[in-house]
Amino acid sequence: MKKFNKRFFLFFLVLSLILVVTACSSGIEADKEVVEVEKDTVIFGDAGWDSIRLHNAIAGFILENGYGYETEIMPGSSINLLEGMISGDINVMMEMWQDNFIAYKKSREIGEVIELGTNFDDNAQGLYVPRYLIEGDAERGIKALAPDLKTVEDLKKYANLFPDAEDPGRAIIYNGPPSWEATTIIDIKSEFYGLTEDYNIVGTGTSAALAASLSAAYVKGEPWVGYYWEPTWISGKYDLVLLEEAPFDESLWTEEESYACEFKSSDVTIAVNPEFADRNPEVIEFLTNYTTSSLLTAQALAYMQENDASIDEAAKWFIGENEDLWKNWVPEDVYSKVMAALE
Amino acid sequence: MFEFPQIFEFKIGKVVESFVEWLTINYAGFFDSIKTGILFVLLKMQMIFEWIPWFVIIGIVFLVGWKVKGLKSGIAYTIMLFLIGVMGYWDQMIMTISIVLAAVIISLVLGIPLGIISAYKKRVDIILRPMLDAMQTMPSFVYLIPAIMLFGLGMVPAVFATTIYSLPPVIRLTTLAINSVSKEMKEASQSFGATPLQTLIKVEIPQALPTIMTGVNQTTMMAMAMVVVASMIGSKGLGYSVLIAINRTDIAMGFESGLSIVFLAIIIDRLTQSIGTKYKYD
Structure with a gap:
């Protein structure tokens, strides 16, 4: 009898906990739906090197605080991330080193992914x-x-x-x-x-x-x-x-000539999933304007290294330092929202 | 809801990082000599394997397979080995075997004594066990990067990584084997006046041998499983072909090199296993 009571009590406890949690969360969701109507979560691909992480964090910060999108980061190797972007599991890749990435060039040609613009090209x-x-x-x-x-x-x-x-x-x-x-x-x-x-x-x-x-x-x-x-x-x-x-x-620059000269500085571009692009024109506009340089990227990475900063802190630092640069990428109201979030 | 308080935060990793850097700078000579030693053995081993003609290797595998398992098995292994050559992976296979063999030898030399000690001394066992858990579950790149810092790139860190992963089974099974030798047996040997060492060598180890051989077999298979990871730090061999194939999404090459690894693993597994059962003590 005693055992039964104990079990019943536990069951009741768990049930009430579940009820409370679901009640709370559905409340929050309901609130959100009033404010913003079904915004996609922007999923960035993280191919594992530092500069792509930094650009993910910068673009993520602006999209979250300026546009009100949720963002997410999905790690993987570049070839798997490309497959993910074709199937729509990943929305945005901030760095496509096209000269080093044959599979990407093929996908771009047949329209499986869309190239938006150059992130930086002075590498x-x-x-x-x-x-x-x-x-x-x-x-x-x-x-x-x-x-x-x-x-x-x-x-x-x-x-x-x-x-x-x-x-x-x-x-x-x-x-x-x-x-x-x-x-x-x-x-x-x-x-x-x-x-x-x-x-x-x-x-x-x-x-x-x-x-x-x-x-x-x-x-x-x-x-x-x-x-x-x-x-x-x-x-x-x-x-x-x-x-x-x-x-x-x-x-x-051909195999017959043995590539007997220096590497061309490679266009590092931003690519997105086509369906995502159709649904989110404002994100596309922002990402098309997104242009940095190798030097700026290296500065932010060095900042990170010297100050033992996290990638998000480095991104915030970048946004704070290069206000004049990214001001031109976004509309007026987004700009002020991002600036407000920075403080 | 409740965030972990920041005051408790302490970066343990930083300490490890500084330690590795300190080792790299101050003990360069020590690690270089270990590296040279392992490399010398590896290169000699590879040289011997390359010097033996391919048909002799196939012949040996056939004979051993025939002796320990039977004619059919012997023929099957011969065909598998021949197919690896047909697909064009003979040289890579030789390199893979040298790395696996070196790692297995190191594992056995360290593992069997450690296993015996931890069977006798409870305290050693208690200390050793979480270390073995760490060796088997720690993602290999976590210790591979420090290994590259200390040993450079190539075959030596590959052997190091493979040894770390393949050492635990032989230790665990040796301990288990010695512990499960029946008390009566030990008592009988002692009552005949045998010293502890004699009991160990003449009674316990022969009794434990089949289980220890299972450990040897498991260790070898674990070492085979690390082949691809080893190639990620610059060791050549079958793993490197797999790596290239994966990165190029070259399904044909991936299949061939993957299949070669499977064939090699099957041959090694069956041979070591049946040698193990040959030792069965009735």
């Missing part, structure tokens, strides 16, 4: 070395081991600086992850510059592994040469030098 990629390798670093007591290293071809003279532990007697250049178009291009270029005689061009499995190998070399002050790109957290945190090549020339 760089190629073979990098730490600056202390060329100029030395008196503070850390590092000697300049390769004072005359300026161009990619100069690497031939310095092969002894970058030994490959797994292949004694040869040198190593760290390349990007296997799927990236840039990785293939670096392979072909290295052959053209005659680097493959002394160097192994080693693909790193993931961008995280590439970054870790660079970090390890940098903290130890050791030589390192490999593929990297800007803007990134790493390029903001460490002082790297891009090795020079001939200026970009469209006619050289």
